[in-house]
Amino acid sequence: MPGNPQFGMFIRSMREEKKKRDPAYSLRKFAEAAGISATFMSKVENGEFDPPAPDKIKKMAELLEVNSDELLAMAGKVDPDLSGIIRDQPRAMADFLRTARDLNLGRKEIEALTDKLRAERGLDPSEE
């Protein structure tokens, strides 16, 4: 396993920050809550092992209160639900994403579009 030191260091620093105030963030409790062994967790944090499966990373994001899509991206993964979304409407959705890329839409612009659509359809604004 080649490992991912950047991901590991991020997880460890976030966890260490939390564990000073809350013992539930001990290596063992955190690993168990994420559904992996303590040794696996330790080696992911050290960058010896690759990050675990997406569902475990999403659980870690939830525990650390960080954005799960960003944490998945750091691990070189995307949420499996995204590939499902593209598969459901392969042409239109792929075109939509590629257009956004071709137009060099920045984060602010994409967020503005998302919020506009959500408002029009009566949905709450996105979390971010």
Added chain:
Amino acid sequence: MRVPYLHKADIEAAANELLMSYHYKFGMEEAPPVPVEEILESLLGLALEFGDLDALLNKKGVLGATWVNERRVVINEMLDPTEDPSVEGRYRFTLAHELGHWQLHRHLSFGEDGQTILCRSKSKKDPMEWQADCFAGYLLMPKKDVIRSWEEVFGTHEPYDASDELYNMQSRFDEAGEASEAGLVVDLARDLAEVFQVSGLAMQIRLVDMGLLKLR
């Protein structure tokens, strides 16, 4: 390196003090098992890792190691209880032992690089190792909790004389040709060990030390 002499009572006081500061800071129930990981990670803020210590140190049989300057404790991955629940007692004892080094010895200078403490299963005669073992016993099995559990189980303060029981076990082991003094643990110690999440042998040593259990 000279290790300062410590009386057992000093070591017990150091263990109790550490446990009390944990409860003072984090509250939580004061019943066994003692939250030994939480003390190491949250109260003292040390980094805990599991690793292949044999390969890392190129030495066999190292159960735990403390890098004082790095504030880092590494436990041999053979002792990971989330991989193998049967090592829970030995894992907790090893952690408590490393905590003993941290509390009692971190200010001393030692080791080849002046900062690493390696703990091997066979180096028990070293005074520093003895002190850390002693600390671990006191931390994991605080006197008042042991007395309370003893009363709950037996309804009395009276010590229990297990010399006959041990004698019978001994002869059974001898017949089976696998006599091992270290492995002889009486049932009562085994039962209480589950409450404190320690090995039966560690519990037995503590009970004998407290005068609650008589083996001969």
